[in-house]
Amino acid sequence: MYRIRAFFEEIVTINDEDWKLFSSKLEKTEYSKKTILLKTGQTETYLSFIEKGAVRLYIPSLENDLTFGFCFENQFVCAYDSFIRQSPCTYQLETLSKTTLWRISHTDLQEIYARTAIGNTIGRLTAENLYLIKSEREQSLLNQTAQERYLSLFKNRPNLFKDIPLKYIASYIGITPQALSRIRKRIS
Template sequence: MQRMLQYLRQQVNISDEDWHIFSSCFEAKTYPAKTFYLQAGEMENYLCFVDSGVTRFYVEAANGDETTVGFGFDGWFMCVYSSFYTRTPSRYYGETLTETHVWRIHYDDLQKLFDRLPVVERIGRLATQQMLLFKSERELSLLTRTAEERYLDLLSKAPQLFRYVPLKHLASYIGITPQALSRIRKRIS
């Protein structure tokens, strides 16, 4: 949990007492590689902090094609926020790409902490703002930048993904085919 504490202290000033209360509501969970963390149709019940590992979130089209919409990796909070906050079934799949160790908190426990500790409500607000900004930046990037620019941006912001994520998933995330990604990588090399 030390990694989570370090991450939070970069965001907010959380006292030792508040950290003790907050952290006591989390449980450790390990997911083997290449397993579902969440399937479409299930409700997201946990907010997770990824201590180690890599996850992928995707949607599946009617024809079976998958579109990667996000990743979770070391030192980040993750969940399917739309399902978690609306308490409705997820339209997304979440799968582990590597063995993934998380600290997770149930929705009900988080809601109690929001009421009990002002710093937790602040953490939630900042996390929501960060997630909205990230999604907005990705949307704008898909609309205004070239595939090569999106590839280079991902490479600079999250180089660790290139060690663990198959290229077909990275290509899907930046909105191109695996073949187009191969051409870009060859041209840049």
Template sequence: MFGNIHHFFLQMIPGLTDEAWQAFADRLQVKQYSKGEELSSAERVNHIISFIEQGAVIAFNVVDGKKHIYNFFFEREYVSDYESFLTREPARYGLEAIEDTTTIDLHYNDLQQLYLSHPVFERAGRMAAEAQFIRLARQISSLLAEKPEERYRNLLRDKPQVLQRVPQYLVASYLGVTPEALSRIRKRISL
């Protein structure tokens, strides 16, 4: 079950010892989520960081009864309200499975213990934080500087599985356009 996450960490930390890996693996928990089930809720502290073994997850919040999508996550990606996870403050957004999803979860307290007992995981934590920062900086830049059509092209380039696995109304929400406008964008791109 931990083959994908083990491979992920071996790529991130080439010198990962069997002892350190086992200490990490001993703290992991496998969770199953049905399509539509929340992994975590807005306004509650997020204690878990999840590695998606199988499935798809959206990050969202609800404003005036309307769901706004911030990102999509698929296999071999980490998902969490990372700000809440780090600050121990209530989350700004929720996480929801849009397919039946299996995650491998690590609790905040367990991660802190790993940092103390196996400092090699501090490197992994730093690398994960840097990747999160880069992703957020690019997303903010994209929202401020790019037109929806360009953001759609970038989404397809970065996460091509969106086309087959994500309902178009969620993609439209992510882009900040109506489903009808997304349909027109898709037609222009396919010409």
């Protein structure tokens, strides 16, 4: 739980009273590899902080899933659009390794926003962080070649390549696994 406070404290100071209320609402959960955290059609009711592990966001398909996001240790993960609207999700979240999450419910987070001096700031900063990750990916798909996206991903998020199957990385950068293999061969 101390990692969450450290994460916030890098951005803003949290007084002990606000932290006590916030931390009292957190629930620690552990999942094995390949656990579906949220299925298509379910409503996201938790904002989670990853203490350990990795999570993939994807649109399931009978042929090839479309992976559009990854979240790692010391990051928040959530089907955020479903969470803020409290409406059914159009994609899924799945663990890629053994994962430990600290979760806060939508209801409890609304209470934190209302009762603490820092709650709204934390909510805004979390939303901004999630937006920037999404925006960077969208821009890379529009402005870079597949090879440039791969090299940028390798440079900026090397932890992706440790434990994540290449088929998910290929999907994330918008190419087939075969095309990724050709790119990797060409640049090695």
